[in-house]
Amino acid sequence: MTDLQRKYRPMRRREYQEAVEELKRLHPWLEKQVFQPAPGHLAVVAELITQCERLMHRSDYQRRPLFCVTATREKLAVRVEVSDASIQRERALLDVVEQARHAAQQCCPVCGAPVFGGDANAPQGARCAAHEQVVGLFAEDIQRFKRAAKALELADAERASSTTDRDAPTRTEAAKKDLPDSPVPARDSSTSTNDKHAPLIAFLDASGLKQFVDRHRAKADEKFKRAQQIAERIRAAGHERRTLGMLPDEWDVLIEEFTQAFPNFSELAEVLHDHFALNAMGDGRVAWSPLLLVGPASIGKTGAARWLAERLALPFRVFDMASAQSGSPLAGSEAFWSNSEPGLLFELLAYQPKANPVVVLDELDKTEQVRQYDPLAALYTLLEPRSARSFTDLSIRDFTIDASHVNWIATANSVDGIPSPLLSRLTVLHVQAPTPDQIARIAQNIYGRMRAEASWGSAFVPSLDGAVLEKLKHLPPRSLGLALRRALGHAARDLRDHIRPKDLQLVSDGGKRSIGFTAGLTVQR
Known part of the structure; x- marks a missing residue:
């Protein structure tokens, strides 16, 4: 060795x-x-x-x-x-x-x-x-990556020789220096070795992108520069093609870890297990049909989706549907408006290399649909894979992008208020509030992640004791992280390596009721 x-x-x-x-x-x-x-x-x-x-x-x-x-x-x-x-x-x-x-x-x-x-x-x-520029940890993986990269390089050179856009390579290199702030997760060793197998999809038509830039040449400098910037960011992320995020080799272990971290999401774990097993028999891509998680507030629906995106190394974005006043966050605003901008979904897909991000439609049942511009209108197209392959952002009508690989997860407290045609496009899963024992397991998992991820984690004992867990059992899952961090801070002030029950003081909020289970409980010192 x-x-x-x-x-x-x-x-x-x-x-x-x-x-x-x-x-x-x-x-x-x-x-x-x-x-x-x-x-x-x-x-x-x-x-x-x-x-x-x-x-x-x-x-x-x-x-x-x-x-x-x-x-x-x-x-x-x-x-x-x-x-x-x-x-x-x-x-x-x-x-x-x-x-x-x-x-x-x-x-x-x-x-x-x-x-x-x-x-x-x-x-x-x-x-x-x-x-530094290759993917994989082992010699076989690196060799396959280099062969694939060489094939792509030859294809790009052949395509470049047939176009008249001579300035494209220079502009693309300039764009790489100013990459977008899209939520692309750091490369994880559990998935990086699989990137060599990631299939490429046709993301957009290059001629349409060029037409979009040419159409703005005669307009004001500001609009032309904006069009150029959009085009260069798209080219820097992969131009006509995009890759798909892949399942890790031990995806079944990931399912087990998800079940441990979110014990009340067993139905979701079963659905994902089915999808992952099917995809593993194919090309190994991460994909599932659009899901709707229905359950009380504060039980960790968005947190579960975020956990999946992080572990699968996929881009992640949450759309707050309760505050959406039009379809522009998803589909962009019409080009005739002076402040027209692409939608957040377009930016998420166009400005980063993976075409199958995890997108959460939060509080879908709270969306106001009586307005002139229906915030849900774009979903009728986006949740159907066939029509989503040719998704058009309203501010950029010169070309379409392939949005059919998005992994959708919608959340709601109830199916009431969600239009039936939209429900028919979603797999509805009912999530129950976790039991006190499940909350104790969730708290232990959150504490373990805090120790593993923080620079000060090794200063504290590996697990919480029973008395602390007994007090945490009465908190909603999304409050556990804050409660534990506050308690750890209190322990650090006392130069202790463990949390005591007195670090967690549960008090009533004065009789005010909140939505969700264990209403009226907060944590404070």
């Missing part, structure tokens, strides 16, 4: 598995542990294991300590927990883990080559110059 790391070359999957098995042979207690570091971090992890063994007692091996090593967004993620460890020994273990995290950030996750200036608190791991 040391020789492989010294050569600074990508490892083949077989070589990686052999290196992992060799480590487990040398350290048998790793056999039952989660051990999946990036190939380039194997040397760092091997040294970490040696240091941890120096700090552990022999009895720790018999009790099987928690030792979880993974690659999260191509960064080294380590969790170590030893039963009955003294404060000094636990602190020492945390120190060596922190040193390993910093050391791994100075190594390319692909080949282990030195990377200077890597920040352990950065959202994603840093790669060396040789592998």
Whole structure:
């Protein structure tokens, strides 16, 4: 393994598995542990294991300590927990883990080559110059990516030779320096290796895009510049083609984790399981039919959709339908208005490379439909895949875009007020308020994510005690995060590594009723 790391070359999957098995042979207690570091971090992890063994007692091996090593967004993620460890020994273990995290950030996750200036608190791991522009962690994945990229490059060159727009390459390079602020998630190691298989779809007609720019040449400079900017942002994101986000290899594990994180969404988990199983038999794309989650407020419907988008590495956007006064947020405003702008859906699809984002239509049942401009009008087209393939934004009628791959999730407290033709386009799932025991599980999961994601997380104990969970059982799910963060802050002020029940004080809001279950409860100190 040391020789492989010294050569600074990508490892083949077989070589990686052999290196992992060799480590487990040398350290048998790793056999039952989660051990999946990036190939380039194997040397760092091997040294970490040696240091941890120096700090552990022999009895720790018999009790099987928690030792979880993974690659999260191509960064080294380590969790170590030893039963009955003294404060000094636990602190020492945390120190060596922190040193390993910093050391791994100075190594390319692909080949282990030195990377200077890597920040352990950065959202994603840093790669060396040789592998910065490729996708995949293993040699086979990188080779396939390079072949696919070469084929696309030849196709682009052939297409460029047949067009008269000589300035397009220059403008495209300029546009790449000013990428849009669309919600494109960071690359996750669980899905990045699958991007090599991502199918390409025909997103728009290039001649229509050129016609759109040409039509504005004779107009005021401001409108022409705006048209140019829109065109360049589209070209920078992929021009005529878009890729589809792919299912991770262990998508069934993702379903299990979703069920653990959102135990009251079992019906949604079953529907997603069916869709994912079918898609895995095909090209592996992430896709599901439009869904409507019906249930009380504050039970985590939007949070569940956000969790899915993050874990699947898909763009995510929430449309507040209760405040929509027209269809412009979805379909844009008419071009004859002086302040005409593309809709948010157009921006989400056109300015980033993935064509299957997760879009939430929040509070669909609260939409006012008596206005002159119906906010729901665009959905009759967008929720039908056949018509959504040729979606036209009202402010840009020169070309259509393919919006048929959007993963829609609508939320509502009731189906009352939602037009029947719209309901027929949605799979309606009823979500119940979580039971107190389910809320306790949700609170434990949220606490675990806080510890894993925050720089101060390792300063607190791995789990909440029963007395704290007993108090949290009476809160709605979306209040748990705020309550836990406040309680952690209180514990930090007292220099404690755990939350006590007194950090969570439940009081009435004075008799005011709110929508949803456990109304009238808030958390404050």
